[in-house]
Amino acid sequence: MSLNAQVADALDQIAALMELTGENRFKVIAHERAARVIRDLSEDVGSMSPEELQSVEGVGEKIARKIVQFREEGRIDELEELRAKVPAGLIEVLQVPGLGPKTVARLWKEAGITSMDELKRALDSGELESLPRMGAKTLQNIREAIAFTETSGERLPIGIALPEAEAIVAHLRSVAGVRKIAYAGSLRRGRDTIGDVDIVCVADPPDPVREAFTTMAGVRKVLASGETKCSVRLAMEGGQVVDGRGAGREVQVDLRIVPASSWGAALLYFTGSRAHNIRLRERALKKRMTLNEYGLYPLDDDPTPPQRRGVRPIASRTEEAIYTKLGLPTYPPEMREDRGELDLREIPPLVEVGDIRAELHAHTIASDGRMTLAELVDAAIERGFHTIAVTDHSKASAQANGLSVERLREHVREIREENARRGRTIEVLAGSEVDILADGRLDYEDEVLAELDIVVASPHSGLSQDPKKATKRLLRVIEHPLVHILGHPTGRLLPNRRGLEPDMHEIVHAAREHGVALEINSHWKRLDLRDTHVRMAVEAGCLIAIDCDVHRPEHFDNLRYGVMTARRGWLTRDHCVNTWTRQKLLQWLRQKRQGASG
Ligand SMILES: [Zn+2]
Ligand SMILES: [Zn+2]
Structure with missing residues (x-):
């Protein structure tokens, strides 16, 4: 784990322990905020002076001192003091969603609960029932929350949660009395993974929507069915499972029924x-x-x-x-x-799905895609694109049927013919998604790469390299004169493969200097670059490509996830190469090379 992440974790722990010990609310918030800022920070806190630390928004003098102590001694006095006051097992209890710090503090102080095991035992034995202001319903909620944490585990990728939420919203919109309805929460903010689904609606009368929500297909359990809030646990098998991933999983869905006059406030809040x-x-x-x-x-x-x-x-x-x-x-x-x-005084003109006019990373049956060249081009025309780049895998990706140099040259000839056949309808570019070898060399010789219109270089192996090697490896690619786009730069896969952890600060600055576009791979399993990396790239003034890495026709639909990630990083139209006109795009592809040879 990077030092920034360690510092952020320590500050988060301070905040959580402060909540349990009943510290001032503002101090809790200040520590949570500092943790978040440091987790997102592009600079390494290990190399910053105390003054530089204090210049970071959300880091005051006191917190800066804690950071300095952590990096010098590996500990923070205040954290140790708090730990001495609070039993270690309570932290785990605090992680149970729906169990707020006030309740946890009461369980601790009034019933002597100091760990998850003790809590479960106390729930079973019935001893908590004698606690004042701890009704049977509250206890039942705690039981269910614990059971849910134990069965649900990881967050859902947005590519599974969003179609599910859209289906629910569409279903409920047709119910009598429903006047307004929308999903909210981290789903609406376009985060890469989702904890639960929040839906807000205006309904008059409210009974039909409540009934429809709690009895819809897939509901495993109704957790609440009140005047203003209904909650269900939904099984993800059936309709909306994508690539087999949602199967067997459960997700909590909350429906809030709000007065029409509060619609905006409720939507904002949730x-x-x-x-x-x-x-x-x-x-x-x-x-x-x-x-x-x-x-x-x-x-x-x-x-x-x-x-x-x-x-x-x-x-x-x-x-x-x-x-x-x-x-x-x-x-x-x-x-x-x-x-x-x-x-900000003004919102920057963030990129939108409708701005995207070119797909620069796509596969055909020549490697591991499912479409023929002609089918791919047809699909791109259907999307209204002016350019499609054909970038099949290179020879090192043997499992993906990567192309030998001979096969690549034959493929390029076919692509050029296809391009001629299409006339002005669409530009079909001959390219490659060339593998980045472990030391940063590329999988084809330069003379072969020079025959292509576009080169996307991507890491597919050696993804658990240490950060220093990874940085060197990617820098070597960025400095290569024939590379246009660095594809899925870290190789992470949601939810579990972390991928490379290069020094993103160095990467984005080099990419800017060499005019290489960093890719946001729109597949919801990748979303790589992730939002915080996009933000760094945007601040450095880098070019960004938003690509679908198309293997099947439906992969074009993943574009919205890439665009949401781009917007979370504040990417504007002008820095996104896929929004450019055909002429500007082709000019960039050619000029980058001429700059290299000249
Ligand atoms: Zn790839
Ligand atoms: Zn690819």
């Missing part, structure tokens, strides 16, 4: 992120207003929530109205992560 919402509430308070899931209200001293007192909201019907009253632009959901968006 979309999150939590960190973004905290920022918004802070900003509201500074302006003598208070923001909750019902609306933005004038601030007063009455402790009863304003919506219960019939106070008229300042804004509540749309997200836009609320942002406007807070003096902010309406952030696209992908930007709502508290990664500096609140400091």
